Amino acid sequence: xxxxxxxxxxxxxxxxxxxxxxxxxxxxxxxxxxxxxxxxxxxxxxxxxxxxxxxxxxxxxxxxxxxxxxxxxxxxxxxxxxxxxxxxxxxxxxxxxxxxxxxxxxxxxxxxxxxxxxxxxxxxxxxxxxxxxxxxxxxxxxxxxxxxxxxxxxxxxxxxxxxxxxxxxxxxxxxxxxxxxxxxxxxxxxxxxxxxxxxxxxxxxxxxxxxxxxxxxxxxxxxxxxxxxxxxxxxxxxxxxxxxxxxxxxxxxxxxxxxxxxxxxxxxxxxxxxxxxxxxxxxxxxxxxxxxxxxxxxxxxxxxxxxxxxxxxxx
Numbered sequence: 229x230x231x232x233x234x235x236x237x238x239x240x241x242x243x244x245x246x247x248x249x250x251x252x253x254x255x256x257x258x259x260x261x262x263x264x265x266x267x268x269x270x271x272x273x274x275x276x277x278x279x280x281x282x283x284x285x286x287x288x289x290x291x292x293x294x295x296x297x298x299x300x301x302x303x304x305x306x307x308x309x310x311x312x313x314x315x316x317x318x319x320x321x322x323x324x325x326x327x328x329x330x331x332x333x334x335x336x337x338x339x340x341x342x343x344x345x346x347x348x349x350x351x352x353x354x355x356x357x358x359x360x361x362x363x364x365x366x367x368x369x370x371x372x373x374x375x376x377x378x379x380x381x382x383x384x385x386x387x388x389x390x391x392x393x394x395x396x397x398x399x400x401x402x403x404x405x406x407x408x409x410x411x412x413x414x415x416x417x418x419x420x421x422x423x424x425x426x427x428x429x430x431x432x433x434x435x436x437x438x439x440x441x442x443x444x445x446x447x448x449x450x451x452x453x454x455x456x457x458x459x460x461x462x463x464x465x466x467x468x469x470x471x472x473x474x475x476x477x478x479x480x481x482x483x484x485x486x487x488x489x490x491x492x493x494x495x496x497x498x499x500x501x502x503x504x505x506x507x508x509x510x511x512x513x514x515x516x517x518x519x520x521x522x523x524x525x526x527x528x529x530x531x532x533x534x535x536x537x538x539x540x541x542x543x
Contacts, residue, residue: 229541230261230263231260231261231263231311231312231537231538231541232263232265232309232310232312233257233263233265233310233311233314234264234265234267234281234283234304234306234309234310234312235250235253235267235313235314236268236269236272236314236315236332237250237266237268237314237316237317238268238317238318239268240266240286240296243295245290245291245292245295246519247516247519248516248519249316249514249516249517249518249519250316250514251288251295252518252530253314253316253518253530253533253534254286254288255530256531258287264285264286264287264288265281265283265284265285265286265302265304266283266284266286267282267283267304268317269317269324269325271283272328272332273331274331274334278305278307279305279306279307279332279334279335280303280304280305280306281303282302282303283302283303283304284299284301285298285300285302286298286299306339307335307338308338311340311541312339312340312341312342312537312541313332313339313342314342315328315332315341315343315345315348315513316514317513318395319392319394320393320394321352321353321394322392325513326349329346329348329349330349333345333346333349340540340541342497343496343497343498343512344493344494344495347493347494347495348495348513351493351495351512352391352392353394353509353513354369354391354509355369356510356512357507357508357510359489360482360485360507363482363485363507364508365427365428365430365503365506366379366382366427367426367427367428368427369423369425370424370426371417371421371422373413376388376409376413379426380426383426384403384404385401385402385403386402386427387400387401387426387427387428388402388409388416388425388426389424389425390416390420390422390424390425391425392422400412403429427508430504430506432503432504432505433504434455436452436453436454436503437452437453437454437468437501437502438450438451438453438473438479438501438502439452439453439499439500439501439516439517440479440482440483440499440500440501441498441515441518442486442490442497442498442499442500443496443497443498443532443536444490444491444496444536445486445487445489445490446483447475447479447480447483447487448521448529448532449474449475449525449527449529450473450474450475450479450521451470451471451517451521451524452473453470453471454469454471455468456469470524471524472524473524476505478505479502479505482500482502482505482507486500486507495512496533496537497515497529498511498512498515499511499516499517518530
């Protein structure tokens, strides 16, 4: 069977072929003989019971700058013309993102959409860990300034960040005695009506923020992301350096705890962040790290992913 795959993603022309997870997933699907199309969320529509996308067929190769050959635009009926839709656009997790998830949810029972859009919408990466309070750092989600100040009294060294941010953007560390809390909250609250998330600072971040990749609820491997000197954030978007890693006993305990939930929610490819044995985020939108993991360990997460998908399409 020739797999037909539509990829909802950010513009493919802008990807880094040596680091982009979506591109690696497309390379592996193409190597298995799949037909590929790409489109952006603004090309997604619903009309008269049909979910469609203005998409372009694409072939990919691992040559930066010549990595995507796009054909003429076509109108895909996502229920009839494709077997799989990959929901892989990057956040922000705003109403545009959620609307796209709502529309893709209408394909349930007709086309396999991964990760499951209903659960992506209902599993924000900084909120879903709250289901597991015993394995996360001390955490507060609130817009109540009094509650935030009380939390900081208990945890004077505090991380404050946007609840729906990504890529390490807007992450602040307030060390003991730092007088910038009021100004920081004014800035956050002027920008949006959303709460913020505050967490106790984990000193172990200086040793790295471990990214563990899971497929269908099972861990496939891990990399470590080490922040630059003087930097709190370890995200590779802001200069964190990836290095080889493995799962220790605390990591396996975390994976055992969350794995059944991920499987139940059909969150097939997930990346979790672990600092010092504490779960900090569960990334279900467009998790990254598969190329780094393959370089360091030889583990091919994309191959594991498509094995699962092919079995589902056959069954």
